[in-house]
Amino acid sequence: MKILVCVKRVLDPQVKARVKADESGVDLANAKMTMNPFCENALEEALRLREAGIGEEIIVASVGGGKTEETLRHGLAMGADRAIQVVTEETLEPLAIAKVLKQVAEQESVGLVLAGKQAIDDDSNQTAQMLSALLGWSQATYCSEIKIEGDKATVTREVDAGLETIEVKMPAVMSADLRLNEPRYVKLPDVMKAKRKPMDKIELDSLGLDTANRLTTLKVEEPEGRAAGVIVNSVSELVEKLRNEAKVI
Amino acid sequence: MANLVIVEHDNNEVAAATLHAVTAAQQIGGDIDLLVAGENCGAVAEEAAKIAGVSSVKVADDAKFGHHLAENLATLIVEVAAGYSHVLASATTFGKNVMPHAAALLDKAQISEIVEVKSADTFVRPIYAGNALATVQSSDSIKIITVRTIKFEAAAAEGGSANVEAISGGTDTGLSSWVSQAVSSNDQVDLTSAKIVISGGRGMQSGDNFSMLHSVADKLGAAVGASRAAVDSGFVPNEFQVGQTGKVIAPDLYIAVGISGAIQHLAGMKESKVIVAINNDSEAPIFQVADYGLVADLFEAVPELDAAL
Secondary structure (H helix, E strand, O other): OOEEEEOOEEEOOOOOOOEOOOOOOEOOOOOOEEEOHHHHHHHHHHHHHHHOOOOOOEEEEEEEOOOHHHHHHHHHHHOOOEEEEEEOOOOOOHHHHHHHHHHHHHHOOOOEEEEEOOOOOOOOOOHHHHHHHHHOOEEEEEEEEEEEEOOEEEEEEEEOOEEEEEEEEOOEEEEEOHHHOOOOOOOHHHHHHHOOOOEEEEEHHHHOOOOOOOEEEEEEEOOOOOOOOEEEOOHHHHHHHHHHOOOOO | OEEEEEOOEOOOOEOHHHHHHHHHHHHHOOEEEEEEEEOOOHHHHHHHHOOOOOOEEEEEEOHHHOOOOHHHHHHHHHHHHOOOOEEEEEOOHHHHHHHHHHHHHOOOOEEEEEOEEEEOOEEEEEEHHHOEEEEEEEOOOOEEEEEOHHHOOOOOOOOOOOEEEEOOOOOOOOOEEEEEEEOOOOOOOOOOOOOEEEEEOHHHOOOOOHHHHHHHHHHHOOEEEEOHHHHHOOOOOHHHEEOOOOEOOOOOEEEEEOOOOOHHHHHHHOOOOEEEEEEOOOOOHHHHOOOEEEEOOHHHHHHHHHHHO
8 A cells, every 4th residue: 555645844843933023924034944743743654554564655745845855855764765746836725735635645546645633833734634525535633543454444533532433444544643653763874865765846837726825814923922920939929829919719 | 694603512412612613603793503413412402502692503413423523524514504604613623623624625725723803704813833823814705714712702502592403414425433432531620611720741750640730620620731741751641731732721720830831832821811830940931921930849839739728
């Protein structure tokens, strides 16, 4: 079974986003970028499926401009077999990304798509679900455990109430939660090896899809900050303040 | 304008989160109808009909909707959505799972986790773990929206008298089937609606040590939460997680114990009215958002707090 892993290049999760002065967006110039953490979980799972003999070829794909290649190279260094970059300088919305990925999944005849449950920049949490809908394949979001046997998979999902287990028919689209696995570290020889792995580039325009954005961002601003608090010196002072000043207990 | 709110429920009761989505619909304006899809969910429909401001409740009572699996439920939403300008659900794992699936079938964008309604087509939503707020305008004929519950008051659960209409429709796609739900062993106060929450982080060192927090929580009528680090370390199950990718909550009082205050954790609790931080590292970022900070060893401070209450 071929596995498609969708990955996104995002601002490093350790870096605090800064809003541009003209309120047009978040300033990413010279910012440290990385593979979205949930996408790393998705890729790690694909690698483990291959190691277990369930997955064969692993393709990492991403939609984006020039530097997207770096993120895909990281995926290749982790262990993916080849990469596909759908090239555009536009910032596409999840619906458009899902349309692009549908085409890639079908062209490559994959049997499973793995994605991160959400990208930590836009926080939309949509692409995997949309891709499942467009492909007409089973959907398993927020996975913390995946067991594939033949033409079906048993998946444990992290939901608000706890853990839900569902059984899905293959092919399927699954989105990874953090507890699915611990992504491996990339070693230097793997980075060198990744440079020689195949990287296909496809121009977005050549796909002939309607990828027009439906939303216009009018403004991006910083939220109101919290006023500085006080340091209390003892538990008794804390309890006194919560009772008499804040009046919350 | 006409709004359709997808009701979240367990076939017995309306989930509290739905009441917040109804309020968002009220702010958009126009009629508000509810869609209850489930199995043997008549009681839910009756309860939903009493929610203030609701015109009608459509009930699709069918085994294929019994466990709210996204593929089946989305086909129904697509059929019903045709008559509406806005389709809303709460941004819980229920809404986040099914709404994008339905949106894609309709070839519409989804506007995720709105925190403010500016007008019928313009909404504010947090991005980058809430470190930025984006105001977005939608050009779609049907706006598919999930609602961040903490930013909208709950609509009154009583006072309405909507008519209830049974509908059929939707497809049994046969793609997924429900197997089981792990019932959480904690019988604690609901984390998302608790007035007071006490959360533990990596500093708790073990799951057993969370009993200290439960003891304080019992005295305060509080819920217990956790940071991602505590969940990843296996101290507590995933449903305890507060943060960007866990639950987003805004209690009156949030007590962070042994939590350093990573951006991702702050995203889940910084809207709390009063924040208390107890941490032995005075440089921990949690102190930058705390109203009251106590630099102390939590293994001394928490028992002392417990005794003082």
